[in-house]
Structure formats: structure tokens, C-alpha cells
Amino acid sequence: xxxxxxxxxxxxxxxxxxxxxxxxxxxxxxxxxxxxxxxxxxxxxxxxxxxxxxxxxxxxxxxxxxxx
Numbered sequence: 001x002x003x004x005x006x007x008x009x010x011x012x013x014x015x016x017x018x019x020x021x022x023x024x025x026x027x028x029x030x031x032x033x034x035x036x037x038x039x040x041x042x043x044x045x046x047x048x049x050x051x052x053x054x055x056x057x058x059x060x061x062x063x064x065x066x067x068x
Contacts, residue, residue: 005063012056019049 002010026042029035 005068008059009056012052012059016049016052016056019045019052023049 023042023045026038026040026045028042029038030042
């Protein structure tokens with residue numbers, strides 16, 4: 001059984017990977033179809049993956065600081 005901390009880190013990591021995948025897919029669709037909606041989707045998910053990465057690092061630092 002995973003601890004809550006381990007599950008949280010795992011969930012963040014999977015969310016980052018999914019965000020990068022969808023972001024790449026959106027940019028690829030833009031290059032193929034030249035639709036701005038696809039580019040917007042790609043950029044949005046790349047930004048969300050970056051924000052999740054920053055949040056994950058902050059979470060890990062805070063947990064280590066608290067000794068949880």
C-alpha cells in the first residue's frame with residue numbers, strides 16, 4: 001500500500017507525463033492541420049506540465065522540511 005505522500009508524488013509525475021504527451025500531440029496536430037485551437041491546446045498542456053513540475057518540486061521540499 002502506498003503512503004499518501006508516495007501516491008501524491010506518483011500522481012503528480014503521471015500528470016506531468018500526460019500533460020507533456022497531450023501538449024506534444026496538440027502541437028503536432030497544429031503542424032498537420034494548421035488550426036490554432038490545436039496549438040492553444042498544446043501550449044496550455046505544456047504550461048500545465050511545467051506548473052505541475054514546479055508544484056511537485058515544492059511539495060517534495062516541503063515534505064522533506066517537515067520530515068513527513
